[in-house]
Amino acid sequence: MSSAEQPKTAHEIASALLAWYDKHARALPWRVSPTERSQGVVADPYRVWLSEIMLQQTTVQAVKPYFENFATRWPTVADLAAASTEDVMKAWAGLGYYSRARNLKKCADVVANEHGGRFPQTEDGLRALPGIGPYTAAAIAAIAFNQPAAVVDGNIERVFTRLFEISTPLPSAKAEIREVVARATPAYRPGDFAQALMDLGATICTPKRPACALCPINEQCQARQSGNQEQFPVKLPKKAKPVRLGAAFVAERDDGEVLLVKRPDTGLLGGMTGVPTSNWTVRADGETGRNAAPFEGNWRSKGVISHVFTHFELRLEVFHAVVTHKPEHEGWWSNPDSLPGEALPTVMKKALSAAFPGLFKKGKT
DNA sequence: AATGCGTGGAT
DNA sequence: TATCCAAGCAT
Numbered sequence: 557m558s559s560a561e562q563p564k565t566a567h568e569i570a571s572a573l574l575a576w577y578d579k580h581a582r583a584l585p586w587r588v589s590p591t592e593r594s595q596g597v598v599a600d601p602y603r604v605w606l607s608e609i610m611l612q613q614t615t616v617q618a619v620k621p622y623f624e625n626f627a628t629r630w631p632t633v634a635d636l637a638a639a640s641t642e643d644v645m646k647a648w649a650g651l652g653y654y655s656r657a658r659n660l661k662k663c664a665d666v667v668a669n670e671h672g673g674r675f676p677q678t679e680d681g682l683r684a685l686p687g688i689g690p691y692t693a694a695a696i697a698a699i700a701f702n703q704p705a706a707v708v709d710g711n712i713e714r715v716f717t718r719l720f721e722i723s724t725p726l727p728s729a730k731a732e733i734r735e736v737v738a739r740a741t742p743a744y745r746p747g748d749f750a751q752a753l754m755d756l757g758a759t760i761c762t763p764k765r766p767a768c769a770l771c772p773i774n775e776q777c778q779a780r781q782s783g784n785q786e787q788f789p790v791k792l793p794k795k796a797k798p799v800r801l802g803a804a805f806v807a808e809r810d811d812g813e814v815l816l817v818k819r820p821d822t823g824l825l826g827g828m829t830g831v832p833t834s835n836w837t838v839r840a841d842g843e844t845g846r847n848a849a850p851f852e853g854n855w856r857s858k859g860v861i862s863h864v865f866t867h868f869e870l871r872l873e874v875f876h877a878v879v880t881h882k883p884e885h886e887g888w889w890s891n892p893d894s895l896p897g898e899a900l901p902t903v904m905k906k907a908l909s910a911a912f913p914g915l916f917k918k919g920k921t
Numbered sequence: 922a923a924t925g926c927g928t929g930g931a932t
Numbered sequence: 933t934a935t936c937c938a939a940g941c942a943t
Contacts, residue, residue, distance in 0.1 A: 611939040618929065618938085652927030655942075689941045709939045727922095754939055763937070764932070794936090824926065866926055902928060924943085932936085 569719070569773050570742040570749055576772035577752035582759070584616065585623055590748060599747070601675040601700040602633045608692045609660050613653060616758070622651050633675070636661070637668035645827055645899040654828055654901070658821070659687030677701045699747035706738035707750035711757025716740075717789035718761065718779040725790045799869045802836035803845035804904075806876045806911035807853065809889055814908070815850070816898060817887035824865070830904040832887070836870055844873035850885050853877035858910045863903040870903065874910035 578590045586607035588599045606626055610619040625647060630636040636644070641661045648657035663686045667675055675696065676682050682693040694705035713726060716733050724732055742749055760767045768780050779785040807815040814831070821827045834845030849855050855875040863870045890898060895908060896916060905916045 608939065613926090613938055613940055614928080615930070615938045650928080652929090653940085655926070656940090659941080687941070691940060695939065707939085710937080711939070750939090758938085826926090864928085866928090867924080922943100926941090928938100930937095932934100 565776055566740045567742075569740050569776050570744075572772045572776075573752045573756065574742075574745055574748060577748055577755065580755065580759075581748075581751070582616075582755050585620060585627070587751065593745075593748065599700045601696065603627060604696055604700040605633075605663075605675060605688075605692075606660075608695050609656055609663075609687055610651065612656060612692070614651065618651065622648070632673070633664050633667050634673050636664040639664075641827075642899070645829075646897060649828065649899045650902055650905075652901075654826055656687055658827055662686040663688065675700070677703070679703070679705050695750060698741075698750045702745075702747060704741050704743045704746040705750075706734050706741055707746075707753075708734050708737050709754060711754045711761070712737060712750070714763065714789050715753055715757050715761045718766075718785050719773070719777050721778040721782070721784065721788065723788075723790050725792050727792070729789070795867075797864070797867060797869050798838050799871060800836040800838050801842070801844045801871050801873075803834040803848055803873045803875060804830075804907040805832045805849050805855065806858070806874060806908060807832070807850065807883075808876065808878045808911075809882075810878060810880050813889035813891055814895065815885065815887055816890050817885075825901050825903070827899075828901045828904070829899040830901070831907055832885075833872070833907075836868075836872075838868075844871070846873070846875065849875065849877075851879075851883040853879050853883075861903075861906045861910050863906060865903075872903070872907055874907050876911040 581590050583589060586603045588597050607619065607623055610623055629647065630639055641658070644661045645654070645657055648654065666685060667673060677697070679693045679697045682688050682696050683690065691707065691709050694707040697703040697705040698707050708730070713733050716722065716736050717729065720736060722729055722732060756771070760771050764786065766785050768774050768777070768785060771777065774780050777785070779788050816829050817832055819825050819828050819830055832850040834848030846855065855877045858874045858876050860871050860873045863872065892912060892915060909915050
């Protein structure tokens, strides 16, 4: 039995971490603070769920304004279930990973219509809902329902691979890490324990230059003892991002309105709004796809915008034309003033901005 | 079990 | 500028 599995160490880690959390917990809009919790305040499962979905692969800073907007506009799961998918996509625009928004709405519908408006309280029950995977199910079970679930996110992977010098590369190490986290998770305040680990990972046990001197569990940390903390976690090398080229077409009618189309519900930017584009492909000849224009027109290049997705870089040449006739085409014509309210992902805002500089400047919502 | 899926901030 | 990566999930 390694030191990682000794109950004494597990208890030391949990008690030191909770004591640190009581003093240093970040104040977050969706969080019940340790002080509030000690006064009997309980978490709202809806707000915990909403925040956890938004926080998947997304920074706290990016999530905050979106969470505030959603929680104000749709204060309960029933309100969200009553909303249209279109309005949810519009409100999610800019946050990325748009399948989360589609699944958020599906999940709200299931909870409202099949569970009487109450979230399941078990990991398995939560795991069965759209958009809820192993991490999110454990996080909601622990934070909202006080269950000793093993919560493992990227922060906690980093903390535990350092604590026990787990040198198996990620993602293979996930099962091993989950076992160690399960042993360390206390029955007492499991939700605060998970949140403490995430705060520790975000503020002290950072990917680069961790502040070990300030860490409440540095004496239990094997990597710290050997000075190798920055060598963990070990990760498999990433693949290079190919560059894809494409063309976007901003069609402006003589009354100033712009042609928008809804993208297919699956795949990249699924269900979101955009301008017509060519296919985006890797090509050596540098051709961006001018010949893919949706209809005849005096298409003039407005330059090339660049946008980096998770698995490729896109260089998009933006073409603009003023059309004096009314071409037959799918989609709808939108007044430029209403564009900020459309479900436009960032790359589409960039393309529109190439044709209409300043369109999406702050304050012009 | 690899791969597809956004965005913006930090370094 | 290039790279990393942030409270992952679905398939």
